[in-house]
Amino acid sequence: MRSPKDFFAPLAVGAPQPPRQIPVRPSRMIHFFDPGNEKMAAKVPDLAKKTDVLLGNLEDAVRADRKEAARAGLVSIAKATDFGRTQLWTRVNSLDSPWVLDDLITLVTEIGDKLDVIMVPKVEGAQDIHYVDRLLAQLEARAGLTKPLLVHAILETASGVANVEEIAGASPRMQGISLGPADLAASRRMKTTRVGGGHPGYLVRTDPIGEDLTEGRTTYQQDLWHYTVARMVDACAMNGILPYYGPFGDIRDVVACEDQFRNAFLLGCVGAWSLHPVQIDIAKKVFSPSPADVAWARRVIAEMGDGTGAVMIDGKMQDDASVKQCRVVVELADELAATDPELAAAYDAATKEIQS
Numbered sequence: 001m002r003s004p005k006d007f008f009a010p011l012a013v014g015a016p017q018p019p020r021q022i023p024v025r026p027s028r029m030i031h032f033f034d035p036g037n038e039k040m041a042a043k044v045p046d047l048a049k050k051t052d053v054l055l056g057n058l059e060d061a062v063r064a065d066r067k068e069a070a071r072a073g074l075v076s077i078a079k080a081t082d083f084g085r086t087q088l089w090t091r092v093n094s095l096d097s098p099w100v101l102d103d104l105i106t107l108v109t110e111i112g113d114k115l116d117v118i119m120v121p122k123v124e125g126a127q128d129i130h131y132v133d134r135l136l137a138q139l140e141a142r143a144g145l146t147k148p149l150l151v152h153a154i155l156e157t158a159s160g161v162a163n164v165e166e167i168a169g170a171s172p173r174m175q176g177i178s179l180g181p182a183d184l185a186a187s188r189r190m191k192t193t194r195v196g197g198g199h200p201g202y203l204v205r206t207d208p209i210g211e212d213l214t215e216g217r218t219t220y221q222q223d224l225w226h227y228t229v230a231r232m233v234d235a236c237a238m239n240g241i242l243p244y245y246g247p248f249g250d251i252r253d254v255v256a257c258e259d260q261f262r263n264a265f266l267l268g269c270v271g272a273w274s275l276h277p278v279q280i281d282i283a284k285k286v287f288s289p290s291p292a293d294v295a296w297a298r299r300v301i302a303e304m305g306d307g308t309g310a311v312m313i314d315g316k317m318q319d320d321a322s323v324k325q326c327r328v329v330v331e332l333a334d335e336l337a338a339t340d341p342e343l344a345a346a347y348d349a350a351t352k353e354i355q356s
């Protein structure tokens with residue numbers, strides 16, 4: 001581990017100063033596209049107008065014989081596109097693959113000034129982040145970059161979950177962590193065959209009513225990802241970085257996708273991945289606090305004055321801790337409203353209504 005005094009020092013001569021704070025920018029959906037797929041690439045300029053983050057994916061879901069095409073595609077898309085306020089991220093190939101070194105060298109030197117975040121898959125421990133950290137510093141220096149690239153880890157190995165706290169704090173570049181449920185399930189030898197979401201077999205059942213063990217016993221499906229998401233959220237929060245739910249593979253099931261995203265939102269995640277255009281609006285809706293919640297939170301903050309003591313509002317006790325929760329909701333709402341006039345208007349209308 002680096003000495004605390006050296007933690008924020010650049011890891012290569014000429015590399016930019018690593019960040020002390022992760023910039024707060026909307027990232028409700030990280031929209032994946034394959035930059036080597038012409039149809040998807042053609043949609044990027046339009047998608048840039050409606051997504052918080054666009055991610056050019058080079059890893060899984062890109063065929064082995066299309067890796068170079070995806071990398072080259074991302075370079076030309078990044079150079080040709082005006083992304084406006086939308087962030088451009090990439091997911092490079094895994095550190096044990098034959099492609100990752102060229103991914104990093106090419107992307108940082110060619111389009112390092114356009115990229116915000118590099119997502120690193122299958123991170124096992126802090127050592128993987130340290131490797132990428134030093135390499136990025138060397139490449140940033142070579143490219144003459146003035147803004148440091150940030151790093152995002154995917155939590156998709158049993159070892160990664162066991163080491164999630166040290167991964168989250170491994171470098172000042174760490175921007176966030178996403179759940180990778182498919183690889184994680186395989187790594188853990190779980191017996192599921194899905195990409196995220198629930199499973200009808202993972203359930204609890206009410207007690208039997210009499211001798212009959214089959215009649216009248218309701219079952220409740222449980223969330224396979226609760227433990228991992230909660231642990232990831234804590235690891236991120238304690239290190240000042242951002243947690244994300246990952247992919248929901250059943251594109252057709254927009255209802256369960258919304259549920260899974262909302263569970264993650266309520267537990268503390270700031271966004272999720274969208275794999276198909278249909279999932280963009282789901283993430284936007286779920287990861288923006290509802291106008292009613294924002295109005296309520298603003299009211300609690302106003303009535304709590306200096307934020308100490310206890311008051312009763314509509315039969316509910318509010319105190320120092322509940323006002324802190326309300327501030328979390330209002331801060332997020334204000335950040336999102338600053339770039340989304342429609343959302344700002346909805347929040348103000350709900351606030352006026354609750355006041356009248």
Ligand SMILES: CC(C)(COP(=O)(O)OP(=O)(O)OC[C@H]1O[C@@H](n2cnc3c(N)ncnc32)[C@H](O)[C@@H]1OP(=O)(O)O)[C@@H](O)C(=O)NCCC(=O)NCCSC(=O)C[C@](C)(O)C(=O)O
Pocket residue numbers: 031032033034039040041043057060061154156179180181182183184195246247251274275276277
């Ligand atoms: C699911 C697929 C195959 C369905 O693709 P499709 O073409 O069959 O779907 P469609 O409904 O027919 O598509 C309609 C139109 O939308 C386009 N389109 C479709 N998707 C996109 C997109 N994402 N971005 C931009 N455009 C898109 C598509 O090209 C088509 O264009 P057209 O109208 O001109 O013909 C396709 O959506 C896709 O490939 N999505 C991305 C998949 C991906 O990135 N997977 C990797 C992330 S998940 C993962 O890695 C796991 C993890 C974390 O590692 C771990 O848990 O371990």
Ligand SMILES: [Mg+2]
Pocket residue numbers: 060121156180182183
């Ligand atoms: Mg994966």
